[in-house]
Amino acid sequence: MKIAIIGAGMVGSTAAFYLSQDHDVTLYDDGHGQATKAAAGIICPWFSKRRNKPWYRLANGGAHFYRDLLADLAETGIETTAYQxxxxxxxxxxxxxxxxxxxxxxxxxxxxxxxxxxxxxxxxxxxxxxxxxxxxxxxxxxxxxxVVDGQALCQDLLAGARTFGLRVKDMKVSLDKISDHEIIVKEDQESYDIVVLTSGAWLPSLLIGHDYQVDIxxxxxxxxxxxxxxxxxxxxxxxxxxxxxxxxxxxxxxxxxxxxxxxxxxxxxxxxxxxxxxxxxxxxxxxxxxxxxxxxxxxxxxxxASDYAPFYGPIPDQANLYVASGLGSSGLTTGPLIGRELARMINGEATKLDPSDYPVGNYISRD
The missing domain is CATH 3.30.9.10 (D-Amino Acid Oxidase, subunit A, domain 2)
Known part of the structure; x- marks a missing residue:
């Protein structure tokens, strides 16, 4: 499949690393304002008193997923020092x-x-x-x-993805056409089978012009x-x-x-x-x-999001358009696992977590 990912923060970079191993992937990012670049990098969710059980399962799973992520990166020849x-x-x-x-x-x-x-x-x-x-x-x-240097880890993930053929375009883009058969990126008029929106707080700007309301x-x-x-x-x-x-x-x-x-x-x-x-x-x-x-x-x-909960997966009425957002200050903890889960969904593989715990439909709706 031909896949576009918009946003090269932690979620997008991880998704690109895994999806490029099986698909033709292009990653778009203008390098503007990523939370990943200004994240302190703390991975320690076990002392949180948040009562949201799905959030804790995601954060705990994300903290433990780093071992798999580092091992997978090492297989491409990259021994990252971004995680300590x-x-x-x-x-x-x-x-x-x-x-x-x-x-x-x-x-x-x-x-x-x-x-x-x-x-x-x-x-x-x-x-x-x-x-x-x-x-x-x-x-x-x-x-x-x-601790994780988010910016450095994203660079290492993209370096690993490039060994599988990932293309990275440093540009701000928008969506020109969304249909069940294709999604077109306006700025270079490229058509894709699937588009993954991992632009964090900028997610609304990509969807508002297509009659979506986004709770971010x-x-x-x-x-x-x-x-x-x-x-x-x-x-x-x-x-x-x-x-x-x-x-x-x-x-x-x-x-x-x-x-x-x-x-x-x-x-x-x-x-x-x-x-x-x-x-x-x-x-x-x-x-x-x-x-x-x-x-x-x-x-x-x-x-x-208004309830401070993360969400990810396909938009309910648009099966070829995937999103992830709402990670807040736990993005470095949860982001890599969300990126991996998105890749599993797109590949038709079993996910580690229950996607219904992070429902996109609660945060994105048609006007």
């Missing part, structure tokens, strides 16, 4: 919340083999593990977390990148309450963030003032971070 498993620290101001979260995660261990160890760590042990650390309360430590809104996210001279491979992933996560990546880089700004629409300008509170939280916990420069600000736009 990390000791993870979770902070809560109230001691009871620590006990509650530990109980939740311990209960989830049965279906989460990545979780091997969960401990309550005292301040003296914290200080010994990370001498620059300043915190006077207990925290949770687990070995199950990970944008949320701006910013994060700061601090360049240190530390061995960041030895620093834990740190998740305080709120937005001030401290995320160590490779080469001495530490990401701080990210913000959640609901009223900024599709604005992609950098606003350091929005990061002031987050940076102050990080500096209070690791004062020596203030000695290093903030050498980059990353900005992206997340996609949220």
């Amino acid at each position: 498993q990390k000791t993870t620290w979770l902070l809560k101001k109230k001691p009871k919340l620590i006990d509650d979260l530990m109980a939740i995660a311990q209960k989830r261990q049965v279906d989460a083999p990545l979780i091997q160890e969960i401990h309550k760590l005292s301040p003296s042990y914290q200080q010994a593990a990370f001498p620059a650390w300043r915190y006077d309360g207990d925290l949770i430590q687990t070995d199950a977390g990970a 809104r944008p949320q701006k996210g910013q994060l700061a990148v601090i360049q240190t001279d530390w061995d960041t491979s030895q620093i834990p992933l740190i998740m305080p309450e709120g937005e001030g996560d401290i995320i160590p990546h490779l080469d001495g880089k530490i990401f701080i963030g990210a913000t959640h700004e609901d009223e900024k629409g599709y604005d992609l300008s950098t606003e350091p003032s929005q990061l002031a509170d987050i940076l102050s939280t990080a500096y209070a916990l690791v004062p020596e971070l203030a000695d290093f420069p903030v050498n980059e600000l990353k900005v992206g736009t997340r996609a949220y």
